[in-house]
Amino acid sequence: MATPQVQEKQQPGTGKAVVNDFSMTVATKNGSGSQTSNLTLLRALFKMGIPVSGKNLFPSNIQGLPTWYTIRVSKKGYLARRAEHEIVVAMNEDTFIEDLASVAPGGAFYYGDHLKFEVNRTDISVYSFPAKKFAKDSTAPATLRDYVANMAYVGVLAHMLEIDMSKIREALEYHFDGKEKPIAINMGVIEAAYEWAKTNLTKTDPFRVEAMDETKGFIMADGNTAGALGSIFGGVQFMAWYPITPASSLAEGVSQNIAKFRDKEGQDGKTYGIVQAEDELAAIGMAVGAGWSGLRSLTSTSGPGISLMTEFVGLAAYAEIPVVIWDIQRVGPSTGLPTRTSQGDIISTYFLGHGDTKHIMLLPGSASECFEFGWKSFDIAERMQTPVFVMSDLDLGMNTWMTKPFEYPNTPMDRGKILWEEDLEKLSDWQRYKDVDGDGIPYRTAPGNKHARSAWFARGTGHNDNAKYSERSEDWEKNMARLKHKFETAANYMPKPEILDNGNKVGIISYGSTHEAILEASDYLAENGMETDYLRLRAVPFTNEVKDFIEKHERVYVVEMNRDGQMNMILRLEYPEHTMKLISLAKHDGMPLTANWVKEAVELQEK
C-alpha cells in the first residue's frame, strides 16, 4: 500500500498541530454497540462544520468478529477512504497487535486498559484509558453496560481532539430521537471519560479538530435510506423483496418510512403494498406481476439475488413490463465477501436474460443521487416499459455520507404510454406491441381496464404486434429489431454524465461510489503536473456526451472496482473505434477505492 500522502511524518510531542486532516480507525468487535459511538463521533464532527466521512468495515457476522470503523476528517473536503490512519482506537484484544502496527508513524494509539498487551512502539503517542470504568460507574442498567462502555472512547477522543461536547450531545439527541434517558446515560459516560482524560492524559500527538464552516448545505445520509425515500417520492406502489446484505436497508427504508410520507388522514386504503417474499425469484416475480398490473413496482437485492432474478428479468424485457431493481453490489457469490463493496455486477446485469437483452442501468454516485434515481427510475421504467436497474454498492448504500440535501422531483411523474378506457375509446385500432410513434415504444393497458378491447396476453414466447402467440420468423425478427430501437430511444431519457472538462489530453471515466476518490486523485495528479478531465457516468445506455468525451481525449482511463474492467468492456463494445484509447484501471480488494491508488495507477500508465 502507498505511503501516506497528505501528512508529514511527525515525532510524538514535536512539530506543529495537524488540524482537521487525518484518518482515525476504531477497532471493536461486531455487535458490541460501537456503531452508536462511531456515528456519534462522525455526526459531532459534521456538526462542527468539518468535512467528514465514515466507513464501516465489517465482517459477515452478528457478534464477536473484528470490525473497524474509519473516520476521515478533511479540511479540503476529501471524503474517500484513506488506507492509512493516524489515530487508532483499540478495543478488541483479537486484533490488538495488528491495530497497533497499523498506526501511521507520528500517529496516536488509544487502547482500553483491560487489554493486557505490551506496547512497544516509540514512534507514536500511546494512551490507555479505563474503558470499562465509566460504564460501571454510570446509571446504565447492567444489561446495557457493555454497550455504553464504548462511549468511553468518545469522551476520551472528545478531550484529546477537542471535539465540541455540545455537538456530541446533538448527535446523541438525533440518534436516540430525543429520548432523554438514553441520551443522559450515554452523555454521562462520555462526560466522565472526558473529565478523566483531562486529568490523566498528556497530549503528545499533533492531531486535533477545529470548527469550520464547510458542511453547511449538506446532510449526512446513507445511499440505501436515500434510495428508499426517493422511491417513496417516486410514488412506489408495490415492493417485494428478500433480505440480503447489503440491500436489506433499502427495502426496510421503504417499509419503515412510507407511512410517514404517504398515509393521509381519512384516506380510503393504502397507496402501496409491500411483501417480503420467500426468495429473490418470488420477489422479482411479484414485482413483475405488479408492474404488469400497472403499478410502480420495486425490488432490491445484491448480486446473488440478481442472478436468481435472471429468468424473470428476461421475461419482463420481452413482455415489456416496467419494474425497478436496485442492485446494491457486494463481492462474490455465497459466503464470498458479502459485507465488502464491489462494482462487479456491471457486465452480468447489462446483459441479464436470454437471447439478446440489454438493460438500462442508472449509476448513482452519491447518497443524494440515490434519492434522485429513487424517483426517476420509475419514470424511466414506465416510459420505456422495461426493467430498470439502479446499480449502487455496499459502500454507497450502507455507509453514512456527507451529501447534498434531497431535492423534490423537478419533473412531474411520467407514466409513459398507458391507455385507459377513454383513450381506447378514441382509438379505432390498438395493438399491444405496435410501434405507432416510431420510437420503438408501444402502448400498453393494465388489468382493470374495462374497455372490451383492452385485454392482452402477456407471454415470453414469440408474439406479433397484437400480442398473439407467434412462432413466425418474421414476427420474431421484427420484434427484436423494435426492441433494439427501443433501447436506442432509451438513451434520450437517461441522466446525462457529469463532466469536468478543461481541454486536457488525459481523461478519466468512472461511476458510482468511486467519485470522491477520483476527485481527490485528480488534485494529486495536478499537484504532480498532470491535469486530467473527468466524466462520471450516470447511466447506460450512454448518451452522446460520453462518445464526445472519449473522442476529445488522447487517453481515457476507466476507473472501477472489479477485476476485469467491466464498464471499460461495455464502452469498448459500444465504441469499438476507440478501443485503443480506453485503458482499464480496475481494483477489486473489497474496500472502498482510495485516491492514492487511482493517482498511482494513472501515473504508472503515464510514465
Next chain:
Amino acid sequence: MTETAQMPNVQLNLVGLSKNDYRGAPTTLCAGCGHNSISNQIIAAAYELNVVPEEMIKLSGIGCSSKSPAYFLNRSFGFNSLHGRMPSVATGAMFGDKRLRALAVSGDGDTTNIGMGQFKHIMRRNVPMVYIVENNGVYGLTKGQFSATAEKGLRLKYQGLNPFTPVDVVEEAMASGATFVARSFAGDANQVKALIKAALSHNGLAILDIISPCVTFNNEDDSRHSYGWGREHQEPLHDFTFVPREQEIQLDEFPEGTTKTVTMHDGATIVLKKLDREHDPTSRSAAMKLIEDARNEAVLLTGLIYVEPNQPSLTDVAELSTNRPLNRMTEADLRPDKSMIEKANAMMF
C-alpha cells in the same frame, strides 16, 4: 377481442354476453386431453356466474396446462409466466385492482416440482384467487417424464418405473394453511364447474386439484391419473350445490339432517348433501383424516375437502381500497407534497 355480435337467438347472460364472449383461441392440446374439458367448464362457470371478462385476470406458469389460458376468456387480461413461478406473478398482480377476480392454471410439474416453494407460500399468504392444478402425473410438453404427483410403482413407456413417493397436492395445501381446498376429476364436468363457481366466490386462495388425464403419456387404466381409474374409483364426498348470492336458497329441497350449508364471503352459499361418507369440510382435522383415508383406501374422493371462508386475504391484510384500485392512483395520490421534502431531509442528520 371482438365485441359481441348481436345475433338473434343467441342466449345472453345477465351482463349481456353470450357464451362465445368467454371463449378463447382454439385449443392446441391433444384431442381428449382433460385440460380441454376443464377449460370448457371455466368458460361455462364464468358465463353462468355473469362474470364480466374484463373484471377477471388469468394466469399460468409453463406446461400443457399453462397453455390453456389462451383457450378461454379472450377478453380477460392474461399472463403466461415462467415455469413454476405463476404464484409470485399472481401475488404482485393482485395488488393492481382489488376488485378483479383471478383464475390461475398450473400443472402438477409446474406446481409440485419446480414450483413447490411458490405454491406453498401463495397459500400461506391467502392470495385471493382460484388456483387450478391440472394434475396428470406426467410432463406433456417435454414428452412423458414423471412429475412429483406420479404414484410410486407407475410404469411409463420411456421412463420405466417410478420408485418415489408421490406428492399429494391437497395434503400440501392443507399443510400450508390453504383456506379452500377441493379435488375433482376432469371426467366429472358438472362437479368441476360447480367447484370453480364456488372457488370464484372465495375471498382467499382456492386450490382445485383436478385429476386431468394425459391421453398421450399416462392414460393406462391402472394409472391413478387415467380416465379409466378415475371413473372406476371416483367417490364424490357430497352432492354439491353452489348457490350464487343473487339466487334464493331452497333448503326444503333437501331432506333435513343431511345437509350442511357454508356461507361464502361474498354472500353465496354452498349446500352439501351427505352421501355415503360423513365429512364436515369446515373441520381441519376431518379434512386431514379424509386425505389419509383416500390414500389408504385407494379411492378418488372428490368435492370440497376444506373451506374456511372468513380469513382475511392478502389484499385485505394490505389494507387496499375496494373502491379505488391502486393502479388508478395518480401523482396526487402517490407523490408526497413538496413540503414533505423538508421532512425527508430532517430525518437525515
